[in-house]
Amino acid sequence: MLQRNIQPEFKSMQPLNLTAPQCCKAECGTSIHLLPIQDQEVVKIDFVFNAGEYFAEHPIIALSTLKMLQEGSTSKTSEEIAERLDFLGAYLFCSMTKDYSTITLCCMEKHAKEAYDIVSDFILHPTFPEDKLAIHKSNRLEQFKIDSERVEIKAQRLFTNTLFGSQHPYGKILEQSDFEYITRKNLIAFHKQNFTAEKTNIFICANLQSCIVQDLLAIIKQIQLPKSETIQVPQYKIVTNDSRSLRVPKENAVQTALKIGKVMVNRNHPDFIKLQVVNTILGGYFGSRLMTSVREEKGYTYGIGSAIISMKESGYFIISSQVGKDVHEKALEAIFAELQRLRTELVPEEELNIVKTYMLSSFARSFDGAMATSEMLLDTVLYGLDFTEYYNQMWNLTNSTQAKEIQELANTYLHENSMYEIAVG
Amino acid sequence: MIQFETFELENGLRFYVNIDKTTPFVAVNTLYNVGSKDEDPNKTGFAHLFEHLMFGGSKNIPDYDTPLQKVGGDNNAFTTTDITNYYVTLPHYNLETAFWLESDRMLELAFSTKSLETQRNVVCEEFKQRYLNKPYGDLMLLARPLAYKVHPYQWPTIGKELSHIENATMDDVKSFFFSHYAPNNAIVSISGNVDMKTVKELAKKWYADIPRRDVAVRNLPQEPIQTEKRSLTVERNVPASNLYMSFHMCGQRDADYYATDLISDILSNGKSTRLNQSLVEQQKLFSSIDAYISGEIEPGTFMVSGKLNPFVSMDEAEKAVKIELQKIIDGTVSEYELQKVKNRYESAAVFGEIDILSKARAIAYYANLGDVTLVNTRLDEYGNVSLKDIQRVAKQLFADTNCSTVYYMSQNQK
Numbered sequence: 001m002l003q004r005n006i007q008p009e010f011k012s013m014q015p016l017n018l019t020a021p022q023c024c025k026a027e028c029g030t031s032i033h034l035l036p037i038q039d040q041e042v043v044k045i046d047f048v049f050n051a052g053e054y055f056a057e058h059p060i061i062a063l064s065t066l067k068m069l070q071e072g073s074t075s076k077t078s079e080e081i082a083e084r085l086d087f088l089g090a091y092l093f094c095s096m097t098k099d100y101s102t103i104t105l106c107c108m109e110k111h112a113k114e115a116y117d118i119v120s121d122f123i124l125h126p127t128f129p130e131d132k133l134a135i136h137k138s139n140r141l142e143q144f145k146i147d148s149e150r151v152e153i154k155a156q157r158l159f160t161n162t163l164f165g166s167q168h169p170y171g172k173i174l175e176q177s178d179f180e181y182i183t184r185k186n187l188i189a190f191h192k193q194n195f196t197a198e199k200t201n202i203f204i205c206a207n208l209q210s211c212i213v214q215d216l217l218a219i220i221k222q223i224q225l226p227k228s229e230t231i232q233v234p235q236y237k238i239v240t241n242d243s244r245s246l247r248v249p250k251e252n253a254v255q256t257a258l259k260i261g262k263v264m265v266n267r268n269h270p271d272f273i274k275l276q277v278v279n280t281i282l283g284g285y286f287g288s289r290l291m292t293s294v295r296e297e298k299g300y301t302y303g304i305g306s307a308i309i310s311m312k313e314s315g316y317f318i319i320s321s322q323v324g325k326d327v328h329e330k331a332l333e334a335i336f337a338e339l340q341r342l343r344t345e346l347v348p349e350e351e352l353n354i355v356k357t358y359m360l361s362s363f364a365r366s367f368d369g370a371m372a373t374s375e376m377l378l379d380t381v382l383y384g385l386d387f388t389e390y391y392n393q394m395w396n397l398t399n400s401t402q403a404k405e406i407q408e409l410a411n412t413y414l415h416e417n418s419m420y421e422i423a424v425g
Numbered sequence: 426m427i428q429f430e431t432f433e434l435e436n437g438l439r440f441y442v443n444i445d446k447t448t449p450f451v452a453v454n455t456l457y458n459v460g461s462k463d464e465d466p467n468k469t470g471f472a473h474l475f476e477h478l479m480f481g482g483s484k485n486i487p488d489y490d491t492p493l494q495k496v497g498g499d500n501n502a503f504t505t506t507d508i509t510n511y512y513v514t515l516p517h518y519n520l521e522t523a524f525w526l527e528s529d530r531m532l533e534l535a536f537s538t539k540s541l542e543t544q545r546n547v548v549c550e551e552f553k554q555r556y557l558n559k560p561y562g563d564l565m566l567l568a569r570p571l572a573y574k575v576h577p578y579q580w581p582t583i584g585k586e587l588s589h590i591e592n593a594t595m596d597d598v599k600s601f602f603f604s605h606y607a608p609n610n611a612i613v614s615i616s617g618n619v620d621m622k623t624v625k626e627l628a629k630k631w632y633a634d635i636p637r638r639d640v641a642v643r644n645l646p647q648e649p650i651q652t653e654k655r656s657l658t659v660e661r662n663v664p665a666s667n668l669y670m671s672f673h674m675c676g677q678r679d680a681d682y683y684a685t686d687l688i689s690d691i692l693s694n695g696k697s698t699r700l701n702q703s704l705v706e707q708q709k710l711f712s713s714i715d716a717y718i719s720g721e722i723e724p725g726t727f728m729v730s731g732k733l734n735p736f737v738s739m740d741e742a743e744k745a746v747k748i749e750l751q752k753i754i755d756g757t758v759s760e761y762e763l764q765k766v767k768n769r770y771e772s773a774a775v776f777g778e779i780d781i782l783s784k785a786r787a788i789a790y791y792a793n794l795g796d797v798t799l800v801n802t803r804l805d806e807y808g809n810v811s812l813k814d815i816q817r818v819a820k821q822l823f824a825d826t827n828c829s830t831v832y833y834m835s836q837n838q839k
Contacts (some may be wrong), residue, residue: 002634004485004529008521010496038447042772062780070696078706087761089768091776108772127784136704142712142732145664149560252662255550255558287490299546302554322554356493361497362518368448369780425558 001419013360015395020387021377026221028197033377034217035205035370043112043213044371045105046203047123048378051194052099054169054313055234058181064136065187066094066101071132073122078132081118088113098159098170099312099380109206113216120223123195128187137182144174151250151257152322155424157258158246159229162420163316166240170311196228201381205370207253238263247423253425256328258321260294260335260421264308264413266315267383271398271409272308276408279308280355283319284340287395289338289353290319300324300331312382317414325425339419342410346403427784427800429614429695430621434628436637437609441797442624443616450554451617453523454785455531456793457613459605462577462645462723470584473504473599474548474593476574476827479511481540483530496522507722508793514782517618521627528631529613534602537644537835541595548590552583560663563732564833571657572726572829576648578719583819604621607638612792616785616797642665645723648673655829660836665712666733667833668742672725672822674718675825677794683806684814685718685727686821690766691758691815692729692749697765700731708743710737722794727822738833753819770807 022034051066055057059334061385070092071078090107103123107115147153157173164171189300202220206213240263265272276284283290283306290304305320323331367373427559428445461472479502482490493500556562560640565581573579583588613632615624675681693700693716700714700825714731729750734744778784791799799806821827 002630004532006527007492007495010519010522011516013497013516014518039774042775042779060544071771079697079702082695086695086697087765087768089770089772091769091772106772107774108775132706135709138709138734139712142665142734144734146560149662149664169785253558254553285494287494295547296543299543300550302547302551322550322558324550324553351736354491357497358494364449364497365499365514366515368450371779 050199155257197225256425261318267310477544482535484533614789617783644697
């Protein structure tokens with residue numbers, strides 16, 4: 001007779017055998033990281049520049065510079081670039097964090113060389129033409145206005161502003177008046193200063209056995225990014241707001257966006273890994289305490305989560321949700337009760353084991369395939385960490401975290417009285 | 426090329442298996458052939474509410490998530506107008522837990538009152554978050570009933586209105602389960618590090634004793650051919666006005682589906698394509714504009730949606746879009762341009778089906794559509810579309826009388 005009420009036998013997560021991806025240097029000194037793809041004739045190339053908002057005198061310039069690169073080079077117009085890349089079936093993505101910016105090229109192996117030539121050409125020799133800049137500026141402004149209407153985005157902006165202050169690039173809120181800094185001159189200067197050999201990493205996911213890919217690599221190694229004039233990282237002072245609570249009403253809103261948190265240590269700090277365990281228990285997975293209480297038991301929200309966000313020069317802890325407007329106070333109460341419980345009660349063994357298994361399995365997923373692995377590699381490269389050492393340590397520390405340590409960390413870092421809260425809507 | 430094997434149990438449950446030894450994981454995808462199109466017009470949003478209830482415990486297992494988390498598994502689900510799809514990924518050595526969990530909720534749910542109460546609230550908050558509390562969020566709620574007068578595609582998966590979800594009873598839930606959730610109305614597809622022998626054994630062990638059920642016969646009302654153009658004007662507190670046009674198109678089993686999809690790509694897939702180059706870059710009428718198909722199984726809609734630049738009138742913007750559509754009818758698409766969108770389709774399809782979960786999902790989707798081989802052959806179907814097809818389909822598609830337009834006016838941009 002089939003025993004449907006008993007879970008079949010299972011094994012615990014088996015440790016990974018991590019090997020560091022190969023790395024080589026281009027002639028100009030830029031690091032090139034290689035991640036092997038099996039079976040698929042596709043190529044993904046990420047150009048990662050230390051050129052996030054943090055490095056711009058006016059943060060708004062960073063994203064405009066990145067997006068405008070493809071709008072013309074000394075040898076091709078914007079239309080020619082777009083036309084050819086589209087014809088090759090090549091997809092181009094631009095993304096930006098506070099610290100760095102990325103151009104990603106995805107295409108079939110057979111078209112990779114030609115697509116790479118086009119992309120590297122505009123990275124090296126962009127022209128930032130005035131007519132295209134005007135269109136970019138106007139379209140970005142329209143999008144900015146729409147984003148500003150969203151309670152979720154508004155709350156996030158106010159939250160980082162409260163934690164880091166208006167003078168810090170992590171905390172500055174973009175205003176409509178900042179758009180005047182988007183000028184050709186400013187973009188050229190930002191590009192010259194930051195899209196350089198020392199400040200760039202190239203990540204390639206491809207079938208490294210393929211002859212086409214080997215030819216491509218030989219060409220990529222010849223990329224001539226200019227030398228940096230300065231590699232000094234600017235320093236800013238974090239000025240956290242005095243007021244712990246900010247409420248911004250919005251007429252006609254049916255939900256309230258909540259952001260609760262504080263400034264936190266980043267990936268370079270020894271407590272960072274074990275803090276991730278604490279965070280996962282609280283709000284880092286579907287079965288977390290916040291999801292269980294605020295969504296599954298009380299039905300106040302469609303989703304709630306927490307995270308510890310690492311940035312190069314700092315970090316923050318955040319709890320984030322959108323809750324029904326009428327239950328907003330009750331939701332806050334439930335959230336603070338969970339923070340307090342972390343600090344005052346030991347986590348039961350069974351719960352801790354589930355969280356560890358969840359974390360180790362998502363850890364294993366992060367190395368499943370070249371494209372996933374390249375993101376993990378990026379984190380260690382940007383923070384100057386050794387890939388195998390850091391991730392082996394992450395596995396071991398996660399696996400060995402004790403309930404007592406979790407309580408201590410919660411007391412040190414996540415006291416409910418140390419939190420800042422923003423509510424919009 | 427995605428290789429797969431298939432077998433069927435006596436109760437009608439079909440399995441598809443793709444073996445991929447390059448990963449330590451396995452994906453198990455369970456597709457139920459039920460979507461919001463199968464709902465009663467007075468009880469909409471039900472297929473999706475039901476998807477939430479499927480996580481509230483089954484007959485012999487009080488909690489779905491915890492046992493899965495214990496074995497390193499991850500899962501989620503989604504509902505569309507056509508299907509409800511559940512998926513799990515887990516380490517290959519713990520495959521059996523997925524069979525255990527998924528088979529028990531196919532057998533019978535726990536039907537817990539508490540779970541129903543909570544998920545009603547959760548879904549209402551989802552409704553607010555996605556459709557009500559976000560600029561332009563209600564566009565879909567407005568556009569569908571304008572384009573469809575009879576067919577159940579007239580409401581989105583979330584439902585027509587909050588009250589339908591708020592009033593859902595346990596009897597509704599039970600009858601929905603037994604008339605749609607059945608082995609003979611489902612497909613299980615598996616991709617990852619497995620072998621056929623194990624899969625067959627597990628399939629038999631966990632699924633063979635689930636009884637075949639009388640599945641509600643699908644008898645969808647046919648949408649009559651639209652004979653006059655329709656429009657709706659609304660005013661909202663948003664920064665920019667939005668033009669939203671829907672045209673009736675063929676269903677996914679129709680041979681013209683591929684040409685229709687490529688027309689949307691010719692108009693707007695990529696920076697170099699027509700709508701972007703003409704309306705955004707040159708004429709500067711829109712800050713962004715897109716053309717896309719709903720991708721539904723029954724005859725669906727082809728949409729053109731764009732945000733107007735300040736000081737551009739709706740009338741001027743609409744005229745300019747129509748000129749672009751007319752150019753397709755007039756045969757201005759070149760062989761080169763057609764090849765371009767085919768190339769883009771090819772790489773998107775290849776990149777989109779590299780990981781095990783995407784592969785498992787695609788196999789189940791096409792099996793449910795009625796032709797599983799499309800998972801590999803649809804690239805050829807797109808490749809075979811000719812310029813004549815494009816012109817012929819465009820002519821039908823872009824007829825004025827086939828169009829329903831929502832003029833979503835900004836209060837600040839009048």
